[in-house]
Amino acid sequence: MIRRLLLVFVSFVSFCTAAERKPNIIFILADDLGYGELGSYGQKIIQTRNLDLMASEGMRFTHFYSGATVCAPSRSVLMTGQHQGHTRVRGNAGKKNPLAQALRPGDVTVASLLKQQGYTTALIGKWGLGDEGAAEVGMPRRHGFDQFFGYLNQSHAHNHYPKELWRNEEKVPNEGYSDDHFATESLKFVADNKDRPFFLYWSMVVPHAHNAMRGKGPLGGAEVPDLGIYADKDWPGPDKGHAAMITRLDSYVGRMMEQLRNLGIAENTLVIFTSDNGPHNESGHDITRFNPSGPFTGIKRALTDGGIRVPFIAWWPGKVKPAVSAHVGYFGDIMATAADLSGATLPPDRDSISLLPVLSGQGEQKEHEFLYWEFHEGGFRQAALYQGRWKGIRRNGKMFLYDQRNDVAEKNDVAAQHPDVLAKIDAYLKTARSESPDWPVEKD
Template identity: 55%
Template sequence: MRIPTHSDCRILLMHYRKGSLLLLVLCSLSLVLPQPLCADTTHPNMIFVLADDLGYGDLGCYGQTQIQTPRLDQMAREGMRFTQFYAGNTVCAPSRSVLMTGQHMGHTHVRGNAGGGDMTVQSLRDQDVTVAEVLKPVGYTNALVGKWGLGEVDSEGFVLKQGFDQFYGYLNQVHAHNYYPEFLWRGDQKELLGNVVEPVSKEAKYGGFVGGSATKRVDYSHDLFAKEAMQFIDSEKDNPFFLYLALTIPHANNEGSKMTGNGAEVPDYGIYQDRDWSDQDKGQAAMITRMDTDMGRIMDQLTALGIEKNTLVFFTSDNGPHDESRHHLETFNPSGPLRGIKRAMHEGGIRVPAIAWWPGTVPAGQTTEHIAYFGDWMATAAELAGVDAPENLDSISFVPTLKGNAAEQQAHDYLYWEFYEQGSRQAVRFGKWKAIREPMFSGSVELFDLDQDISEQENRADQHPEIVKQATAMMDEAHVPNPNWKIRGGK
């Protein structure tokens, strides 16, 4: 009889009933007998790394020539690069809601950034089921390091009420703008830092929070996140874990842009110090390269611990690139060949870089054109953990693609997005076609053939009225009204 591993016992003891003496004896033996370092190969570790406002063209392996990203480029060479992977939305909170719930924008609860309004509409609810909650019953330790944005400490959406065992970082999105904050959250407690922050105004917004810029800069939050992530990996190396590493790089400190003229906050400009660029451009590049270095440190750590072959690392971005640091988009062309940036429903706002690294499982040096999006992480994580995902989701596992079995990969009928800012807009992607309706529900429809026109320059709606009709029907089907999210004169 096989002696249970530590992780087996964590699962079995949750289901222990009186009289299971053999189980208790075996689990006791497992605590004293030597355990192989990667004993639990049926429950691979998962590290989902989410950059913030990183564009499709911001990495060398996606065509970037000015910003150096050698470790992420290495990750792509040793793993799989997705060329048609999409964020959950074109801005932060709803994109993360899609990621956590496996529901697209017509179904997920959080469909926009709340702004100065009621923050509960930007919070997950008790009834919302997250990826972490699906993994927890089969023995995963779940940690979020970085930015949450889906519920304050006293709300139903608070991260430790949504399946995560550990949390270190920001809860509030405006708080997360500042790379030198006065505090970060460790669990439900504030951990004070050495920074001193001047608020941008006296008016409290965004859940009572006022953004600002540091006048005394000591502790750089990104560096703290990298350290925390590596400490978590080391502490959980013998047990299955899910690490959601939600970085804030390269998001701007929007308040810093207003107060100092430079929202690209970074301790130093590094290799870009002597470039003939603006300080904002130097900062933007230095932030991305700093993140790249830390991604390399994490891959090196996994290898040194001997758990790289039992760990999937998936790297992507929450939406397209921003222009909020007062840097120059033309310096780096962050959307690459795509049209638009953050807040657009064109490809540049929602198509994002995505790299999967899992030595021995994900084929090295592969590029996939499989069309997937954030909502698919739910089904993917569940399949890897050997558990069922919740029913009635908008989620298809891309495990076959990860394992090089493209013939077994299921596809979506369509992907769907909706956006409530700037007058509102919707988008749907099906096969080679992409349709955008602006404003939502009642506006005219643009139609693009992405196989022939990745830059979305030629509107083919007039040429294909039958395809427009099909796209409109998909948008109408996908949208389920939510009383928290309405547009003027719309549903």
Template identity: 55%
Template sequence: MSVRAVDLVTCRRFLLCPPCFGLAVGWLTLLLAAVLPADSLSAATSNRPNLIFILADDLGYGDLGCYGQELIQTPRLDQMAAEGMRFTDFYAGNTVCAPSRSVLMTGQHMGHTHVRGNAGGPDMSIQSLREQDFTVAELLKSAGYTTGLCGKWGLGDEAPGGRSGLPRRQGFDFFYGYLNQVHAHNYYPEFLWRNETRVPLANEVQRMDRTYGGFTGGWATKRQEYSHDLIAGQALDFIRENAKEDSPPFFLYLALTIPHANNEGTRATGNGQEVPDYGPYADRPWPDPDKGQAAMVSRMDADVGKILDLLAQLNIDQNTVVMFSSDNGPHDEGGHDTERFDPAGPLRGMKRDLYEGGIRVPMIVRWPAKTPSGTTSDHVGYFGDLMATAADLAGVKCPDNVDSISFLPTLSGHPDQQKEHEFLYWEFYEQGGKQAVRSGNWKAIRQPWGTGDTALYDLSEDLGETQDVSDQHPDQVERMQAMMDRAHVSHPDWQPRGRLPAQSP
């Protein structure tokens, strides 16, 4: 059995029992107070930074001004990049939602993590984290952090088979938002979840004929309460409530739904980019879905700015690490013209591709006390690295059974001390199955899975993956295929051949 992050508590159920866990933390505090000088104990608890991870949904590598976007206004994220660090070679866990988030939460790449695709069907067990899965939230909770999730979860559900993955069974003290992915399509839903309780909203929804995990999606015929605004407001409240001087550090996972389309709304009205108003784009000579796409991204940008402003107002910005990224590449599901905004920038592909446009994502980190401002890093990292980085930030041991390397040295301005991955690995179970691996500047894609040809690209010369050079470098192809074979560990729920899960929402 692998060693967990903290050896004090070895029973996971014990961690999930608030009275027992609180008693254990109290005992530990008393023990440390007895054996350590008071100033040492104070330093040990006060020097750990807060951590906020903001995740956009289907935001492309080229959707932000600081990554080359020219039509959509993102002044606050551009400012965040100017005040922090912008990563050029950072990757999502996968090219669609649930598996990407599983990689983020577990620190395990696609060949190891439990949730490897969007499941479909009534049984949500294969898309839900299990009791034995260990998350970043559990790691930080065990280190004394207060943990909160606002937004879209997608790794546990009220449906049969999904309850083991509910957020508060996976390390979060507080949850507000969506559990089910198709529910999260609708920006004007009839309810949201607060912990395990449905909170009714004033919207009225026309149901469609498609269910996902027992939930039937739809689009609103009466629009009163916009879910993104509610989720952003809850995130601000969580920060306020946990910013008191004597409060422990906090971890906030803000999993926004913007700019994901309401796919049911697209089918019903032709416009899945739901937003209360078109803001600065109202008078542009564009179709409404284009205005909606741009307005959604700018609305998200403004709310990131509200978070940064609140941290400054509360005088905790110096000791708060804020990370911003996206769960995968850009979508083309909302009725908007993707060519207008060029959301993948210089990259090839989009969501559901294993080309760079499907998996390379924006990553911005702001930590005024440690991270050099206005810097750009070409460190090759990915979602799984959050686990080791969070462990370093919290001063605890990272679990052994993860595929995670801390990028804290890079964040702290010490790139010479940064460890690197031998390779990054992805696998995807739709469209016949496909695999990809990056090692150094080499990128290989094999499709269909295991039996298809392997294309090879030199990203240092061909960022757009336009020239397959596999014929010129058969040795590299063989090396990359061996990495794919080594990275994949078979899973009974996810088979590269035979039955494939339903197409992602």
């Protein structure tokens, strides 16, 4: 046993240190992009050739979950490696209580972990875990980022043409489409740091809608500089705009892949692409046209898989072999993965399992017994996935059970047929979360 563990350790070290320095990590996050909105995940209408190429050259995960069904808690899970019952931010608090939507001193993030290991770190795009005023304790540079350029809160980020953005702790004037600027800034960061290990958290805003524009103007809430290949489609404007936003997002990723190859650092850079939660219907577009949730039920704000199962692609030429993986993981696993790649020690009390074994094909990949989510809007709800198969959802005090192996759409409640499984999930849900004064709930 000891000899086998030693061989696994040596193979991991070989995988991570074959290059002369620690691997770069680029985490690209789309905003409200559905599981089914990429060609590699079954999309038939919207063109995403760069992300489809990335999926064919890398590892495409088919059973991967976001941290939550809305943006702020999902990003908190991502940054802290703790599931939604333990992480600091557990919902979208908005303007009424911005401190509840901010990280605090002492919160350990993926960025702070990597910074301690000598990484240069940057957040470009949307943050959502701190703001000016009382919530400034959550500002990005207080949580491990050397550089920040973008939006602090999601309300500001709903406008793709803001008059100002943040650079570090200062507001700077802005003209033009924000995600265009974020792409340029991300490419520059990579070029500037090509000779040292870096972590780039590129948090796009597309294809999130400008909610206030729904029903207004030719494109509704689907803000985009041009309609590109969709301009002549016989569709309503919001449908054209939504598709154009996703194809534009795809072009940004293509530029990054080309940049990494041109700089000669693609073989030393792990790139991950995913989305913060399920798809939206907030721009006024017809979601039935694009089938954004794929085979799953629900959209953003649902705890069925349409709201939380997301595309997840890992690309690392020469290290991650082209494959499709059914491994069940979630955003919280990024911290343990970053720790493995950088040589850091995973902080205690994390709900995080490294993805390095499945990515490398070396060693035994551990599995989560349970994954957990909750939602606070419109009445408290909870959900857990047990053994990668059984989804239990508690709403209005009642438990529902779905067998994802035989019912991916979660259409058939099988609670009566499997009382033993239901009892295990019910018991887990009662203990899954720690109490939080910012996110109290009424007991059933």
